[in-house]
Amino acid sequence: MSATKVAKIATHNEGRKLFSSRTATIVVWTITVLWTIPTFGLLVSSIRPKQDIFGSGWWNFFLHPHFTLSNYHAVLFGTGGSSLSGGILPYLMNSIVITIPAVVFPVVIATMAAYSLAWVRFKGSDFLFYAIFALQIVPIQMSLVPLLQLFTGGAHIGSMTIIPKLGIAGKFAGIWLPHTMFALPLAIYLLHNFISALPKDLMEAAYVDGANHFVVFRRIVLPLATPAIAAFSIFQFLWVWNDLLVALTFASGTEEVAPINVKLASLVGQWGSSWEVLCAGAFVTIALPLVVFFSLQRYFVRGLLAGSVK
């Protein structure tokens, strides 16, 4: 136990040394700048007037700075923009309503499942774990039509109803459910790996003190697994937020349920001519994921077992 820990710290320090050399710093900065330029160009374009966007490249902004917020105004409130009738705020709200449950559901289920699979010994738990993990190979595209049929018609063998029709297609629940289903295999796998690596001593000490599984899960596993849960939550949040396929298939494109990406995809308009609002729309879309990422990113770098076993 302590030997592996020392080894880990050693490699950690070596890695740190490698990445703090002058050459590495230059390389990292070059890549960062190169990677950011297109996004930066998008940002600059979004604050330029329409004629400027169509007339010249975004870098000309620095020679002839014409600043306007009209694109954002058009995108948010639907005024002035030729391809927008109502603005994207209702869709932004839909995105939030879709994303939060679609992150909470799989995380809650997967954390509990991962704990049971890792620490509750029962017959076939390993097999169950591998079976769940193997489900990852089912491509989402293959299951679109069957899932939609399940939602609208239920499942039947002959005239016997196995699953009644759920009637949730085109509603929020009809989007939460597929996202939850498709997140679970990876979520359980990731969290299982993390939770099963927690020190056995901790659990045993708790059991000896008379704690049952629920207490152990709530008092020991949950606090220790927070970094892993947060990391997965970020992934799942970004995945659901950026998803277009599930939303297009299971939500209708109306402003009652369609998320912002569905609207963004059609923002350029019938003749592909109003891409000045696309730049602003894209920035509105990435604003929230950025906030989420920056507020949770410390979990990515935080020491995994910090503060538990000294």
Add this chain to the structure above:
Amino acid sequence: MLISKKGRLAATGFAVLALVTTALVTVTPADAATGKCASLGTTHYAAQKGKTVTVFTSILDPELSKYQNAMKPFEACTGITVKWEGSNQFEALLPVRVKGGNAPSIAVIPQPGLIAQMVATGKAVKAPAQTLANVNKYWSAGWKGYGSVNGKFYAAPNSANMKSLVWYSPKQFAKYGYTVPTTWTGMLALADKMAAAGQTAFCGGIGSGGATGWPATDWLEEVVVRQFGAKVYADWISHKVKFSSPQIMAAMKTVADWMLNPKYVGNVSAIATTTFQSAGLGIPTGSCMMLQQASFYGAQYPAGTDVSANGDVYAFYLPGINPAVKTPVEGGGEFMLAFSSKPEVAETQNYLSSPQYAANRLAQAGSSGGWISANNGVPLSAYKNALDALSAKYLSDKQGTFVFDASDAMPAAVGAGAMWTEFTNWFASGKSIADVAAAVDSAWPAS
């Protein structure tokens, strides 16, 4: 239902913004009895308060909101809320939604092949009696045919577009005293006159990147329908009439005497390397005089070009060949297929096939145009754009012969493959008609 309410609650919990959402979608239904139906003509619409009809289409904003606006008198009359949903993934999504049991009330389908595919799922429903009556009254048989599958009528036409146009410069024509021809022989006689004056009568360009050759397929299609009519045209699409048949070979000969005639076009092989976009740009200056190209070609001219009957550039109807074929027109259009037989859906179909709908939709288009209906219940004076009115005149001819693009309806190996490459060879290297026809026939899929 319960879950969706929960979703709504969650939404309202988030911010004041959600209030905006609900405010936007609230529509107060009006009563049919209050006289709000007066502007909808003689068709009787029953009040269907609080009902919702969804229309799924490939049309996006800003066009989509014009459709939504055109529904307002109908919505005020009946209390039905009609929701238009546009997606640029329409062709892929519609089959998924229909097979998954989540079909829209009505889909606006631009491809006759997709209509047949949707009817084959068994989920589509036939048009209601009033819609059928409207289509019988206001559209030509060709249009009705494209909305029918196996002789049963399903989908009323929505908008239409026109390919059978020849672009020319009214100013140049006036300068040389030329008049717009109204017959095929008249058009060739005019070309002879231009050739004698040392002018290039026809511009041509079939270059279009990976789709190089498609404008040439249009030329042959125009000639086939003009020479032999809709029956041979349909049999040609199904390969009952082969490319090497006497009719199609004769039509190819007509194309050869027209667009592959060095007297009219100058350098024939240059047509294969000229892009279709740039082909007619010389028309305003008279470097070439005429170009057969669809109505959308007007957008190729730079801003400031006067596109009008006396301007720098305009178009005339590509004249017919065989007098037995009345007003041959090649074009395209969208058809409205219903997946529900509920009364509110039927009422919406009835409205969408009425001249009042077309007039209301047309009013949304304004003078910039861009929306044509083949509904002949709409007076041509309702068109604020002259070119649209010209197209509508021929598209809405009740006796007219309307056909869709044949190469689009043929198997992709031919319509988007051999036909393009072989026709390009025809122009580029002077391959003989018989060789071109044989090569295209051999590319036809076996099954």
